[in-house]
Amino acid sequence: MAGNIAIVQCVCPKRHCILALAADLRTVRPIRAIKILQNSVRTMVASGMMNPHCGLCNASISEWGYEVGGTRFETLQEAEPVLRAAEEAQLRSAAYLKNFSNN
Numbered sequence: 583m584a585g586n587i588a589i590v591q592c593v594c595p596k597r598h599c600i601l602a603l604a605a606d607l608r609t610v611r612p613i614r615a616i617k618i619l620q621n622s623v624r625t626m627v628a629s630g631m632m633n634p635h636c637g638l639c640n641a642s643i644s645e646w647g648y649e650v651g652g653t654r655f656e657t658l659q660e661a662e663p664v665l666r667a668a669e670e671a672q673l674r675s676a677a678y679l680k681n682f683s684n685n
Contacts, residue, residue, distance in 0.1 A: 584652035587661045590615045591649055592623050594641035599672075601632070604665055605650075606658055612650040619648060637676070 586608050592600040601623055605615035626632035627643060634643040655661035 585655040585660075587653045587655040587658060588612065588615065589651050589653060590619050591651070592619055592646050593649065594636040594639060595645050595647075596636070596639045596641065598636050598638045598641075600636060600646055601626075604653075604658060604661055615650060616648045637679075 586606055588605050588607050589602055590605050590612070591602040594600060601619065603615070603619055603622075605612070605618075610618075623632065623643070623646075627634045635641065636646075653661060655664075
């Protein structure tokens with residue numbers, strides 16, 4: 583059963599997640615959440631904070647897509663520990679891959 587919290591993702595064609603956010607569907611419609619993420623990606627790329635290519639497969643920003651998926655969580659507070667743990671795991675993976683590619 584889906585909860586009120588959705589995950590909005592920017593993904594490359596190979597389904598590597600570029601950036602994601604959690605959205606409370608009680609306060610924001612899915613299309614609005616996608617627009618927020620699209621604007622964030624554009625701003626980060628334009629400012630140089632983010633690479634305009636997938637770090638795993640080199641797909642260009644013009645190839646990236648956006649999607650909304652449900653979760654089991656009813657509130658952002660309930661989802662936060664799980665999302666933070668997933669974020670930490672992604673950061674560790676990114677650091678490992680960066681180190682691996684530099685050798």
